[in-house]
Amino acid sequence: MLITLYSILLATWAVVSAAATTCDRTCLEGVMDTFLKALTAHNTSLLLTTSDVLYVENNQVLTLGTGEWLVASSPGKYRHVFADPQQGQVGAITTIVENGVRTIYVARLKVDADGRVSEIETQITRDPAGAALYESMTVPEAVWLQPVAPADRVPRETLIAQANRYYSGMERNDPHGDYSFFDKDCNRIEDALQTTNQKTGAAYGHSNDTVFASLGCAAQFQTGFLGFVTQIRSRRFPVVDEERQAVLAMTTLDHNGTVRFLPDPFDVNNGSAAQPIPPYFDVPRSLQAAEAFRLKGDKLFRIEMTLTEVPYRMKSPFLPVEHLRYLGSNSTNSTAASFSQPCDRASLRNVTDRVLDTLLHHKSPSSLPIADGAIYTENGQVLDWGNGLWETLQEIGADRAYFSDPDTNTAGFWGATREQTTPGVLALRIQLDSHGRIRAIDVYDVRAEVTGARGGTMTLMRPPLPVEWQGAPLGKLDSVFTADNNHTEDLPDSLVDAYFDGLQRHTSAGVPLSKNCLRRDNGQFLANSSCADQMKGLGVNPNGLYNTTSAVRDRRVLVRDHKLGVVLAVAMVDNDAVPRSALNVTSTQLPPTQRVPSTYMVPQLIKVVDGQIVRVESMIKWMPYGYWPF
Numbered sequence: 001m002l003i004t005l006y007s008i009l010l011a012t013w014a015v016v017s018a019a020a021t022t023c024d025r026t027c028l029e030g031v032m033d034t035f036l037k038a039l040t041a042h043n044t045s046l047l048l049t050t051s052d053v054l055y056v057e058n059n060q061v062l063t064l065g066t067g068e069w070l071v072a073s074s075p076g077k078y079r080h081v082f083a084d085p086q087q088g089q090v091g092a093i094t095t096i097v098e099n100g101v102r103t104i105y106v107a108r109l110k111v112d113a114d115g116r117v118s119e120i121e122t123q124i125t126r127d128p129a130g131a132a133l134y135e136s137m138t139v140p141e142a143v144w145l146q147p148v149a150p151a152d153r154v155p156r157e158t159l160i161a162q163a164n165r166y167y168s169g170m171e172r173n174d175p176h177g178d179y180s181f182f183d184k185d186c187n188r189i190e191d192a193l194q195t196t197n198q199k200t201g202a203a204y205g206h207s208n209d210t211v212f213a214s215l216g217c218a219a220q221f222q223t224g225f226l227g228f229v230t231q232i233r234s235r236r237f238p239v240v241d242e243e244r245q246a247v248l249a250m251t252t253l254d255h256n257g258t259v260r261f262l263p264d265p266f267d268v269n270n271g272s273a274a275q276p277i278p279p280y281f282d283v284p285r286s287l288q289a290a291e292a293f294r295l296k297g298d299k300l301f302r303i304e305m306t307l308t309e310v311p312y313r314m315k316s317p318f319l320p321v322e323h324l325r326y327l328g329s330n331s332t333n334s335t336a337a338s339f340s341q342p343c344d345r346a347s348l349r350n351v352t353d354r355v356l357d358t359l360l361h362h363k364s365p366s367s368l369p370i371a372d373g374a375i376y377t378e379n380g381q382v383l384d385w386g387n388g389l390w391e392t393l394q395e396i397g398a399d400r401a402y403f404s405d406p407d408t409n410t411a412g413f414w415g416a417t418r419e420q421t422t423p424g425v426l427a428l429r430i431q432l433d434s435h436g437r438i439r440a441i442d443v444y445d446v447r448a449e450v451t452g453a454r455g456g457t458m459t460l461m462r463p464p465l466p467v468e469w470q471g472a473p474l475g476k477l478d479s480v481f482t483a484d485n486n487h488t489e490d491l492p493d494s495l496v497d498a499y500f501d502g503l504q505r506h507t508s509a510g511v512p513l514s515k516n517c518l519r520r521d522n523g524q525f526l527a528n529s530s531c532a533d534q535m536k537g538l539g540v541n542p543n544g545l546y547n548t549t550s551a552v553r554d555r556r557v558l559v560r561d562h563k564l565g566v567v568l569a570v571a572m573v574d575n576d577a578v579p580r581s582a583l584n585v586t587s588t589q590l591p592p593t594q595r596v597p598s599t600y601m602v603p604q605l606i607k608v609v610d611g612q613i614v615r616v617e618s619m620i621k622w623m624p625y626g627y628w629p630f
């Protein structure tokens with residue numbers, strides 16, 4: 001009797017609770033519509049949100065009301081909406097305009113029981129051609145929107161499982177895998193362009209392969225061609241539209257840079273067994289993907305995909321917090337003998353050489369004395385030991401600059417790298433603990449980005465940089481950086497901060513600059529490249545790097561070398577792309593470098609003599625706006 005009563009109570013509670021949480025398709029579509037209107041009206045008050053709403057653009061957590069909220073306009077005609085009333089989730093693939101340029105835009109909202117939005121996840125794919133194609137389509141292919149009779153539906157779990165098999169099949173793409181989860185008439189579009197059963201003879205992606213896109217979904221997987229995708233992780237299936245038998249999935253595709261050949265089953269390369277991998281895949285890269293699947297029965301029938309590049313191994317802020325820092329092992333179980341202590345300058349230089357040698361020869365990290373729980377980061381992301389540059393580094397240039405701070409057991413390095421055909425500039429920090437074991441290695445590698453055939457090696461979907469580096473020889477690092485100051489140079493935080501404040505505020509007032517101070521960005525001296533000119537901005541500086549800077553944040557000193565008077569630092573430089581009338585630029589006049597919210601990750605060497613900055617050497621890497629390194 002007691003048990004019966006209890007189950008009735010539970011059942012009643014379930015009914016009440018379900019009724020309270022139901023925002024049906026119409027309601028969810030309305031919330032999405034309101035969101036897009038609020039966004040493009042630049043007014044967050046138009047959207048009902050929870051007080052702790054999580055707002056994310058291209059994987060970066062931003063304050064609601066910043067980022068796209070300041071630049072987006074004109075919601076597109078094309079709007080493909082997915083509704084999941086059971087989970088209170090709604091997603092849309094659509095387009096918006098950023099400072100006059102149309103772009104593909106994916107949004108996902110989590111809607112609470114009381115209609116408040118608690119999560120806003122967006123992906124901006126800056127492909128104007130794809131956006132134009134979407135706008136010319138105006139509506140999704142009809143099959144996406146057709147409701148399926150309840151009796152003909154497969155359950156939610158099956159929808160997710162089949163979509164997941166797509167990713168498992170693509171990851172390291174085994175040509176002999178079981179691809180029976182594809183419908184025989186399956187088709188895929190990528191940025192609105194059909195990339196299956198395509199008879200135009202167009203080459204696929206970064207490759208020269210003109211056959212791949214002519215095949216069907218299953219036949220493509222049976223080529224093994226996609227094996228350069230080495231991992232598909234952080235797989236989420238947040239919006240399951242059961243009524244339309246569709247799933248909107250969010251994942252990250254890793255290319256770890258080790259795969260050197262694409263199979264060539266169609267003899268695209270005239271007799272050779274394999275095609276060389278395009279240079280874009282010389283270096284480790286991650287692509288954030290939003291992908292929709294429409295099933296027919298339990299088979300994948302339509303796929304709609306759009307993606308953008310994020311820093312290698314970037315984590316999703318929507319993963320449980322324990323996944324955020326570590327995706328793999330943070331232990332190497334190293335038993336290698338510790339470095340002798342205490343460390344002087346000469347031995348810190350030797351430590352650096354040991355680390356560089358291990359990276360270069362792809363030796364196991366455990367051959368180094370690495371403390372348990374030590375952290376390895378690359379361009380601001382925590383990686384598993386042995387991943388990233390450990391697998392791809394092939395050359396370190398002869399021109400090497402070593403820095404050290406024996407007081408803090410820290411070593412630093414600046415030098416040139418090569419991964420396959422791609423040159424880069426490496427800034428490195430090695431932190432030892434008091435037992436002579438490595439506690440952290442931080443690597444910043446800014447690779448050359450070359451425009452060229454099939455996309456070259458440019459970071460996907462980024463706008464141009466104010467000053468590009470396409471791999472031109474950088475010349476020898478100016479000897480001033482490795483010259484002894486002949487005294488212990490005080491390198492206080494206040495000095496470094498004054499410099500970054502100057503860049504942020506567009507004034508050299510109060511910044512301790514020597515009057516001959518010069519700055520090089522991505523290997524170039526530009527007109528008005530004196531350190532002071534660079535700070536003035538407002539059109540004075542023709543390179544445009546700092547004239548629209550909205551913040552110089554997340555400033556980190558990696559190494560302070562008091563003997564050489566050098567600070568190795570990294571900072572995130574934000575350009576919020578907000579046209580400011582004070583600058584007399586209207587949005588349509590903005591140069592391409594300034595139309596899109598951007599963050600420049602800038603590792604740099606700052607040389608100080610007698611308390612004055614005399615020289616700055618910097619390398620610039622484009623990052624999604626708001627990028628927060630670890």
Ligand SMILES: *[C@@H]1O[C@H](CO)[C@@H](O)[C@H](O)[C@H]1NC(C)=O
Binds near residue numbers: 043044045046
């Ligand atoms: C934003 O929307 C709110 C609510 O409708 C309105 O009261 C407010 O005036 C709007 N703000 C601007 C700047 O338009």
Ligand SMILES: *[C@@H]1O[C@H](CO)[C@@H](O)[C@H](O)[C@H]1NC(C)=O
Binds near residue numbers: 270271
């Ligand atoms: C393919 O290779 C053969 C033999 O090496 C050569 O004669 C032919 O011209 C090549 N075809 C093309 C299109 O390059």
Ligand SMILES: *[C@@H]1O[C@H](CO)[C@@H](O)[C@H](O)[C@H]1NC(C)=O
Binds near residue numbers: 207278
């Ligand atoms: C693709 O073709 C171009 C032009 O023929 C050639 O320069 C390039 O090396 C080819 N790329 C690959 C990856 O084979």
Ligand SMILES: *[C@@H]1O[C@H](CO)[C@@H](O)[C@H](O)[C@H]1NC(C)=O
Binds near residue numbers: 333
């Ligand atoms: C370290 O040792 C533990 C325990 O033996 C093992 O589970 C783990 O896989 C090892 N890690 C590595 C990176 O070898």
Ligand SMILES: *[C@@H]1O[C@H](CO)[C@@H](O)[C@H](O)[C@H]1NC(C)=O
Binds near residue numbers: 346347350
């Ligand atoms: C640095 O390494 C060199 C070559 O291995 C060695 O001869 C030298 O003694 C080392 N110096 C220190 C201070 O460890």
Ligand SMILES: *[C@@H]1O[C@H](CO)[C@@H](O)[C@H](O)[C@H]1NC(C)=O
Binds near residue numbers: 328
């Ligand atoms: C290593 O990573 C795990 C999560 O995978 C974490 O729980 C643990 O605290 C980390 N160890 C250290 C020493 O940071």
Ligand SMILES: *[C@@H]1O[C@H](CO)[C@@H](O)[C@H](O)[C@H]1NC(C)=O
Binds near residue numbers: 172256257386387
């Ligand atoms: C990189 O990818 C290759 C090929 O799939 C794989 O063998 C290797 O283990 C991967 N490296 C890491 C660190 O996962």
Ligand SMILES: *[C@@H]1O[C@H](CO)[C@@H](O)[C@H](O)[C@H]1NC(C)=O
Binds near residue numbers: 483484485
């Ligand atoms: C340090 O002394 C050397 C040798 O006398 C000299 O060449 C160099 O310019 C001095 N450095 C500075 C910063 O004065």
Ligand SMILES: *[C@@H]1O[C@H](CO)[C@@H](O)[C@H](O)[C@H]1NC(C)=O
Binds near residue numbers: 528542
């Ligand atoms: C900055 O550059 C502009 C255009 O090249 C030039 O006219 C101006 O004189 C330069 N200003 C300084 C301070 O060098």
Ligand SMILES: *[C@@H]1O[C@H](CO)[C@@H](O)[C@H](O)[C@H]1NC(C)=O
Binds near residue numbers: 543544545
């Ligand atoms: C910044 O510099 C660039 C390059 O000279 C110029 O096109 C742009 O108008 C400048 N922007 C502002 C806001 O002064």
Ligand SMILES: *[C@@H]1O[C@H](CO)[C@@H](O)[C@H](O)[C@H]1NC(C)=O
Binds near residue numbers: 582
């Ligand atoms: C902007 O242009 C107007 C009209 O040409 C001019 O009066 C004003 O001084 C300019 N503002 C700036 C900040 O240059």
